[in-house]
Amino acid sequence: MRRIISCIELWEIFLYLFVLLLCAPNTFASRPLELWFRYLCREVDIDCSSPIREPSAVLAYWMGISLIAGLLVIAVSQSEKCSRARLLIDTVSLFALLFIADWFVSTEPFFRYANKAWVPYAFATFFLPALLANVRQAERIVVWLLVVASVESWYAVVAHLTGRPEFVTPHFGRRAGGSFPTTQPNILYPLSMLAVPIATACALYRSGKVSKIFYSACACINLAALVFTFSRAGWLGLSFGWLFLGWSERKRSYPSRLPLVLVLMSVVLIIATIFVRTHGKPMGHEKDRAARGRVAIWKVALRSAIAHPILGSGIGTYSLQQSVHMTDELRQYGVSAQEAKNLLLNILVETGLVGLLIWGNLWLRYVVLYRQYLHKNTSPHPVVLGSNASFIALHIAGLFDTPILHVGRVPSTLFAFLLLGSFCSFLREEASKGEVAARMQPEQRRPFKSLFSLSGIEHAVHTGKNAPRRQHALLRAGLVLLAICLLTAVPVASGLWRFTRARPQIDAYRTLAPVRAQFTPLDQIAEPMRYTLIASEDGNFYQHHGVDWQALHRALRVNIRHLSFKQGGSTITMQTARYVFLGRQKSLSRKLAEILLALEMEKRLSKERILELYLNSARFGLGAEDIGTACRVYFGKTPKELTLAESAFLAGVLPEPPKRREELTPEKVERCKRRALNRLGYFFAWRYSPQQIEQAMREKIVFVWER
Structure with missing residues (x-):
């Protein structure tokens, strides 16, 4: 034995x-x-x-x-x-x-x-x-x-x-x-x-x-x-x-x-x-x-x-x-x-x-x-x-x-x-x-x-045999690791600097409104607009703590396959941090600062306040950079008067905001509306019945310039 x-x-x-x-x-x-x-x-x-x-x-x-x-x-x-x-x-x-x-x-x-x-x-x-x-x-x-x-x-x-x-x-x-x-x-x-x-x-x-x-x-x-x-x-x-x-x-x-x-x-x-x-x-x-x-x-x-x-x-x-x-x-x-x-x-x-x-x-x-x-x-x-x-x-x-x-x-x-x-x-x-x-x-x-x-x-x-060959292999691996560290050092340092500069401003936004032409409180926005926005942009908004790591991982895989920035994987909190504190340019340093700020914002601000800041900072197209202006430009009404179909369109148009009216083809309008409504039925099936979603699918979107 x-x-x-x-x-x-x-x-x-x-x-x-x-x-x-x-x-x-x-x-x-x-x-x-x-x-x-x-x-x-x-x-x-x-x-x-x-x-x-x-x-x-x-x-x-x-x-x-x-x-x-x-x-x-x-x-x-x-x-x-x-x-x-x-x-x-x-x-x-x-x-x-x-x-x-x-x-x-x-x-x-x-x-x-x-x-x-x-x-x-x-x-x-x-x-x-x-x-x-x-x-x-x-x-x-x-x-x-x-x-x-x-x-x-x-x-x-x-x-x-x-x-x-x-x-x-x-x-x-x-x-x-x-x-x-x-x-x-x-x-x-x-x-x-x-x-x-x-x-x-x-x-x-x-x-x-x-x-x-x-x-x-x-x-x-x-x-x-x-x-x-x-x-x-x-x-x-x-x-x-x-x-x-x-x-x-x-x-x-x-x-x-x-x-x-x-x-x-x-x-x-x-x-x-x-x-x-x-x-x-x-x-x-x-x-x-x-x-x-x-x-x-x-x-x-x-x-x-x-x-x-x-x-x-x-x-x-x-x-x-x-x-x-x-x-x-x-x-x-x-x-x-x-x-x-x-x-x-x-x-x-x-x-x-x-x-x-x-x-x-x-x-x-x-x-x-x-x-x-x-x-x-x-x-x-x-x-x-x-x-x-x-x-x-x-x-x-x-x-x-x-x-x-x-x-x-x-x-x-x-x-x-x-x-x-x-x-x-x-x-x-x-x-x-x-x-x-x-x-x-x-x-x-x-x-x-x-x-x-x-x-x-x-x-x-x-073992000591053939040590020079092993040393050369380890040296090459060390050089590759050093090159990776040097390439990532600058964006990491820049992202940390941007985070430390913006972090003290978070507490002020518990009551402070962003500098916009029109600020609309959350209670003055129709409930369908809030739910369709969350479903379309960040279905796990109420579950995560500022960062959806699975969404970031998915965006990383998509970007690697396309060798370009195709997806960002940003949550509503991360997008709010971008619009309010960082600006809209695409860079690794901004993404890092965005992640750190989102985690910090979730500790200091409520979910409702973050959603309110986002709705008043998002870019809806046609020059509208808040929900109030978007409702007036597209439909000639206030955010409180939005229907479920109109809310779905505004939520669905956020990933591809138009610059001119000519870009709003019937196919694009229908695609934006259906994308948001499909996600609404998936994430909030307990709140909206299939009959309500089907009725909104059939409803025709009529813009203010078409009346």
Whole structure:
């Protein structure tokens, strides 16, 4: 027992527990850990519900980003390691940076952290074994993966055979889903599919009766779970994985019966793929709604990819893109897919051509490295051989589904990345076998110290080989950081100076009116004008404290995609600070001062006073810079006399105020009115009924010069 503990490092323990929680939830193995985790969450007042919710998702996301940043620093400092393994490490690093850049370029109206919190942790499961593990640790990680997958598969098989509530496919029947919260077979099948080839390879090539029994049991239980999911993509993928293993055995002169058995089992799975789900008819016939609906999904996915070809629409945005590009063909199948049902199409939609090229480059490099590994090792390690069979199964299944890289496929994504990271460990170990032995000697003399040490990290940071190259990389990173600091120093200093200059004036505006031609108190403004303005300009006006951080984030993403100022993301409070204290020019310093002043104004002024100042400072067009002048110029009446339709027009015209009457075309007038009324129905449905909004939609706007 002491020898086992002496070889396990702290990061390994955390990795094992993390994999157990995500890949086998709600099972007898993970239940004690889940109860302890929920107790800790209650103690620190964090929402630990599943699925994860805001703001816990925000915390989880940024903790994961910090973890990835640290691992990338280790990857840079480990540049002296095996250059062949770095081919994969560098490519995955680039892929991880692309996923992390989603925070800057996603097209989502509201950035859903709950759907993206898995991203940094999935990549971390690759970097941990790839950078820190030796061969023995990589073997232990793979064994643990098989144990966890087998626990989940055992739970799924028992639940299916005992008739417990499961996922039901229309016109087919029950399908095993395991212990996952949604009991979806699409979560279980990729996990079992990836586990079967590795367990099969280890059962065939490992020596020792106990080992063969263990791996055979893992293969059988995962195969049973995969069969009970009735997932045709999983069956087809596994059949090709087994065909690869059979080909490898035949090529390497192993007993001749085993390749034949694997080939026969593969043929059985292929036949089942064609006929089982369709009740004996060939797959794809006119009543096979699943297959025909999948083709319709692919067509919609291609249209979505064409809309954002370079960087894609963002991680986890396929369902949103599907609703935008929905076709009648897909609508008739009643399909509402969360992914593109094709791994390459899903990557193309969410990360664009950039992500697809990186993904292709990653697996091209993997194939080259795998062939080099086989060339140097006439008897390849069973884990490497089985992992390659699993990757083949993954890509075959990826032609008909999205088995990884999706919020609904987190367990299989972790499994695949851990296998890829373990392969990097084998490449590193092949280059320096003596280094591992030297590193393990101190651990044998002090068996319990490594349990709470970070020896792998210390070795990665403090190793002295190829120090000049590492120093040059760190120097370049430092120069880039210095350039960023210099570029942002001037606008930050200017923004802080403008804030400190305007801050003392805030208290005066509790009673002071802005210098305008006409100032209208809030109680002299029609109620519809107030509500439509809030709905149109800042629907969360009464919820935030001066700054809507989600709106600012959305504006940042839009501006980065367009490489220009398209949106500001300003709240009513921020716009009031701009009009009253700062002026209307666009600059980073003004935006910073605007944010700081808005936070300060919310502390000193009431919401009603801020709204009153805004209505008497906003630019409505045609030279009107307050609500009183706007009502007189457009309608020849006072703000108290405005109707709901007229209020909606004035609120909707604020983003695009006209300079001349000729700009007020009927299309623009209708667009401004409908935009405000639609938002009014969304944010204030409790105050305005659909009938009132519909009546205002039909009402014709008549300007004073048209009477």
